[in-house]
Amino acid sequence: MNKIELHPLPVRILHWINALSFLVLIVTGIQLRYREMVGIIPFRPAVDIHNYFGFLLTGSYFLYFVYYLATGKIRLYIPDLNLKRLLMSMLIQAKYYGYGIFIGDKNPFHAAPDNKFNSLQKLSYDVVMGVLMPLQILTGVLLWNVKGFAKWITMAGGLKIVDITHVLVSMCLVTFIFIHVYLSTLGATPLEHIKAMFTGYEEIEEEHSH
Amino acid sequence: MMQSTILKKTSLDFLSRRDWTCPGAQTRPLLSLIAGPVLGLVYMLYMPVVFLSFLIMLLPCIAIAKSGAVVLKGDSEMCLGCHANEGMIRKLKDNTTLSVYVNAAQVSGSVHSFLGCNDCHKDISMANHPADRTFKNAEDFRATTAKLCVKCHSIDTFTAKRMHYQVITQAKAPPCVECHSAHSVQRVAAIKASESNNDYCLGCHKKNIRISSTQSTVSIDGSQLHSSMHKNHDCASCHTGFSKETHPLTPFANKRDHSVTLSGTCMQLQCHADKTVQVAGSIHYSMLKEGNLNAPVCTDCHGFHAVRNKSAFNTMAGVPCKNCHQDVFTVFAGGVHGKARLNGNSVAPLCSSCHHAHDIKATVLNEGIKYSCLGCHKRAVVLHKKWLPEAALHLDSVSCAVCHSPDAGGMVFLRLVDKNTGKSFTESQVIKLLGENYPKELIGPMIPSNRAITEEGLYAIVKRLNAGSENVKVTLIGSISVSRGIEAHNLTLKQHAVKECEQCHSAKSDFFSNVSVAVIKDNGEAELFKVDQKVLGSTYSVLPANQFYALGSTRLKMLDIIGILLVVVGVSFPITHLLIRKVTAPIRKKREEEHK
Numbered sequence: 001m002n003k004i005e006l007h008p009l010p011v012r013i014l015h016w017i018n019a020l021s022f023l024v025l026i027v028t029g030i031q032l033r034y035r036e037m038v039g040i041i042p043f044r045p046a047v048d049i050h051n052y053f054g055f056l057l058t059g060s061y062f063l064y065f066v067y068y069l070a071t072g073k074i075r076l077y078i079p080d081l082n083l084k085r086l087l088m089s090m091l092i093q094a095k096y097y098g099y100g101i102f103i104g105d106k107n108p109f110h111a112a113p114d115n116k117f118n119s120l121q122k123l124s125y126d127v128v129m130g131v132l133m134p135l136q137i138l139t140g141v142l143l144w145n146v147k148g149f150a151k152w153i154t155m156a157g158g159l160k161i162v163d164i165t166h167v168l169v170s171m172c173l174v175t176f177i178f179i180h181v182y183l184s185t186l187g188a189t190p191l192e193h194i195k196a197m198f199t200g201y202e203e204i205e206e207e208h209s210h
Numbered sequence: 211m212m213q214s215t216i217l218k219k220t221s222l223d224f225l226s227r228r229d230w231t232c233p234g235a236q237t238r239p240l241l242s243l244i245a246g247p248v249l250g251l252v253y254m255l256y257m258p259v260v261f262l263s264f265l266i267m268l269l270p271c272i273a274i275a276k277s278g279a280v281v282l283k284g285d286s287e288m289c290l291g292c293h294a295n296e297g298m299i300r301k302l303k304d305n306t307t308l309s310v311y312v313n314a315a316q317v318s319g320s321v322h323s324f325l326g327c328n329d330c331h332k333d334i335s336m337a338n339h340p341a342d343r344t345f346k347n348a349e350d351f352r353a354t355t356a357k358l359c360v361k362c363h364s365i366d367t368f369t370a371k372r373m374h375y376q377v378i379t380q381a382k383a384p385p386c387v388e389c390h391s392a393h394s395v396q397r398v399a400a401i402k403a404s405e406s407n408n409d410y411c412l413g414c415h416k417k418n419i420r421i422s423s424t425q426s427t428v429s430i431d432g433s434q435l436h437s438s439m440h441k442n443h444d445c446a447s448c449h450t451g452f453s454k455e456t457h458p459l460t461p462f463a464n465k466r467d468h469s470v471t472l473s474g475t476c477m478q479l480q481c482h483a484d485k486t487v488q489v490a491g492s493i494h495y496s497m498l499k500e501g502n503l504n505a506p507v508c509t510d511c512h513g514f515h516a517v518r519n520k521s522a523f524n525t526m527a528g529v530p531c532k533n534c535h536q537d538v539f540t541v542f543a544g545g546v547h548g549k550a551r552l553n554g555n556s557v558a559p560l561c562s563s564c565h566h567a568h569d570i571k572a573t574v575l576n577e578g579i580k581y582s583c584l585g586c587h588k589r590a591v592v593l594h595k596k597w598l599p600e601a602a603l604h605l606d607s608v609s610c611a612v613c614h615s616p617d618a619g620g621m622v623f624l625r626l627v628d629k630n631t632g633k634s635f636t637e638s639q640v641i642k643l644l645g646e647n648y649p650k651e652l653i654g655p656m657i658p659s660n661r662a663i664t665e666e667g668l669y670a671i672v673k674r675l676n677a678g679s680e681n682v683k684v685t686l687i688g689s690i691s692v693s694r695g696i697e698a699h700n701l702t703l704k705q706h707a708v709k710e711c712e713q714c715h716s717a718k719s720d721f722f723s724n725v726s727v728a729v730i731k732d733n734g735e736a737e738l739f740k741v742d743q744k745v746l747g748s749t750y751s752v753l754p755a756n757q758f759y760a761l762g763s764t765r766l767k768m769l770d771i772i773g774i775l776l777v778v779v780g781v782s783f784p785i786t787h788l789l790i791r792k793v794t795a796p797i798r799k800k801r802e803e804e805h806k
Binding site: 032042051101147158159161163167168171174175 | 757776777
C-alpha cells in the first residue's frame with residue numbers, strides 16, 4: 001500500500017468551496033423557486049446569498065480551470081480518444097458498478113496521480129465541468145442582471161428559456177451530487193475517499209475509486 | 211279696466227295679434243277720391259307758403275336745440291313734469307319698487323323722439339293713470355309696456371330676420387325693451403356703427419334669451435367674457451359664420467352639439483396648433499370620433515366664455531377632470547398627493563401632472579405614467595437600486611402603483627408586441643395579420659366574453675399571427691399593473707408601500723391569478739381579453755411569452771415534474787445500490803473467505 005498525494009491542495013480547497021457553494025445555491029435556489037412551500041429564509045436575503053455564492057462558485061470554477069490548464073492536469077479529464085477502447089472501458093466500469101461490486105470483484109480501475117478518473121468518471125466530470133457548469137454560470141450571470149444582459153437573453157431565446165435552462169441544469173447537478181456523494185463512499189471504508197479530499201493522500205492499491 | 215285687460219294678456223297673446231295699426235293710419239277711400247285733387251291744388255299753390263311757415267315754426271326748435279334744451283312731443287312735457295324726477299318710483303305688488311324716471315334727453319335723442327309719451331303709453335292719461343301695485347313685478351311691467359311696441363312694429367316685419375323672429379315668437383320671449391331699451395331706442399344701423407363687435411352681440415346675448423327649439427340658454431355673462439383669456443377676441447373669431455350682419459338660425463341639434471362643434475373650431479383655427487396635435491392623439495378625441503358625444507371636448511375643461519388661465523386648473527378646486535372622474539378624484543384626494551395639495555403643497559401633482567392634459571392615453575399600457583412619476587421622483591431609480599434587486603427591471607415591468615397603492619391590487623397584462631420594433635400591435639393590426647379568412651374558432655376566445663383564452667388557444671393565436679407576415683414577429687410581453695384603477699390613485703407614503711418580495715414572487719401571489727391579453731383599439735382604449743391563469747405556468751407559454759417570467763410565480767409545471775423525477779433518480783440510485791450491496795454482502799464475504 002502506497003500513500004500518494006492524489007488531490008493537491010488547490011484542488012482540495014476549490015473542491016470544498018464548490019461543495020459549499022453547491023449546497024448553499026441549492027438551498028437558496030429551492031427557497032427562491034418554491035417560496036410558498038419553503039420558509040428557511042425570506043426571499044430578499046435568499047436572492048443576495050444566491051448571488052454571492054453564485055459568483056463564488058463561478059470564481060472557483062475558473063480557478064479550477066486555470067489550475068488544471070496551467071499544470072497540464074487537464075489531461076486527467078481527456079477521455080480515451082479511441083472510441084472502441086473508450087466504450088469497452090466504460091462497459092467494464094459500468095459492469096463493475098452494476099454487478100462486480102456486488103459479488104466482490106476488484107475495481108478494474110486503479111487511481112494514480114496522472115490517471116485519477118475512470119472512464120465513467122471522466123465522462124460525467126466532462127459533462128458536469130465542461131457542459132453543465134458553463135451553462136449554469138452563463139445562465140446564472142444573465143439572470144443576475146436581466147436588464148443589463150437583455151440583448152444576450154433575447155439571443156438565448158428569451159428570459160423564460162434562460163430560466164428553464166438554469167433550473168434544469170441545477171436539477172441535473174443535484175442528481176449528480178447525490179450519485180457523486182454516494183460513489184465517494186465506495187472506498188475501502190465509506191469515508192476513505194472523503195478523507196482523501198481533506199488530506200489529499202489516498203492509498204491507491206486495491207481500493208475502489210469513483 | 212283697460213289696464214287690467216292688458217295685465218291678463220300673456221306675452222304670447224300680444225304677439226299673436228296682428229290688427230294693430232299706426233295711429234291715424236285708418237283711411238276713407240271715397241273722401242280721398244274727392245279731396246285728393248283739391249288738396250293737390252292747394253299743395254301746388256301754397257307749398258312755398260307752407261314751407262316758409264314750417265321754417266318759421268322750426269326756428270324756435272333750432273334755437274332751443276342749440277341751447278341744449280329738450281323738446282318733447284304732445285303732452286309729454288306734462289308727463290315729465292313728474293317723471294323727470296330721478297327719484298320717482300312706483301310700488302309693485304311684490305312689494306318691490308320700480309323707477310319710473312324718464313330721462314328726457316334720452317327720449318329726445320332716440321329714434322322715437324317724434325312720438326309723445328301717449329303714443330306708446332296709450333292707456334295712460336291723467337284721468338287713467340296707474341296707481342301703485344298695479345303691476346305684479348318689474349318683469350310684468352316691462353312685458354306689459356313692451357306690448358305697445360307691436361302697435362307700430364308688426365310681428366310680420368320680422369319674418370325676414372329669421373333669428374329675430376325666432377326669438378320674439380318664443381313663449382317666454384324677452385320683451386322688446388330688453389334689447390332695445392325703453393326710452394333711448396336707437397336705430398340698429400346706428401348701434402352697429404357705434405358698438406364693438408362683442409358689445410353688439412352682447413346687446414342681446416347678455417339678456418335672458420334661449421333657443422326656441424331646445425330652450426337652451428344662449429345668455430352670456432359679459433363680465434366672464436371680459437375677464438377671460440379670450441377677452442381680446444371677437445365673438446365671431448370662434449363663432450365663425452356669425453357677425454353684425456349675419457346671424458344664421460341655430461344650426462346645432464342641442465347644447466352638446468354646439469359645444470362639440472365649437473370645440474372643433476378651437477382645433478381647426480390652429481390658434482392652439484400644438485394642443486390640437488396632442489388632443490388628436492388622445493383617448494378622449496378617439497371616443498369623440500367614434501360618436502361618443504359624452505367624451506370631453508375643449509369647452510368641457512376650459513369653459514365657454516370664461517376661458518381661464520392654466521393656473522386656474524392647477525388647484526384641487528379647479529381640476530376639470532373631476533367633472534367626469536369624480537370617483538377617481540375622491541380617491542386621489544385621500545392619497546399622498548391629494549393630501550399634500552390640500553395642505554398647501556403647490557408642487558404636488560394633480561391629474562394632468564401624470565396623465566397630461568391633452569394627449570391622454572389609456573393607462574393600462576401607458577408607460578407615460580411611469581415617466582411622470584420619475585419626472586418628479588428623480589432619485590427613485592437610485593433609491594430603489596439600494597434595496598431592490600433588478601430595480602431597473604422591476605421599474606420596467608411593474609407599474610409604480612402596484613407597490614405604492616397597496617389597495618389597487620395587481621394583475622398581469624400580456625401585450626402582443628412586434629419583436630423587431632418593440633411596439634404593441636393595435637386591434638386593426640392584429641386583425642390584418644390574422645387575415646380575412648382566419649379560423650373563427652381559433653380567435654373566438656379573443657372576442658370579449660367570460661370565456662378565458664386557454665394555454666393552447668394563446669399559443670395558436672401567436673402562431674397564427676406569426677404566420678400572417680414574414681416581416682413581423684409577434685411575441686407576448688408581460689407586465690404587472692393595477693387591477694383596480696380607481697384605487698391606484700390612493701398613493702401612499704413609501705413606508706406603507708409593498709416591500710415584501712413574496713407579495714409577487716410566490717405561486718400563491720394574487721397578482722398572477724388575474725391575467726389578460728391587452729390589445730389597444732384604434733381609438734386608444736385598451737381591450738382586455740381574459741386569459742386562463744394556467745397560461746403563465748404552461749409549456750405552451752415558453753415560446754409565445756418567452757420574455758415574461760417572474761421568479762417563483764410563473765414557474766413551469768412541467769419543469770417541476772422533471773425536477774422531481776431527476777431528484778428521484780438521484781436519490782433512488784444510491785439507495786437501490788446500497789440495498790443491493792447489503793443484500794449481496796454474504797456473497798462478497800464468501801468470496802473473500804475463499805480468496806483467503
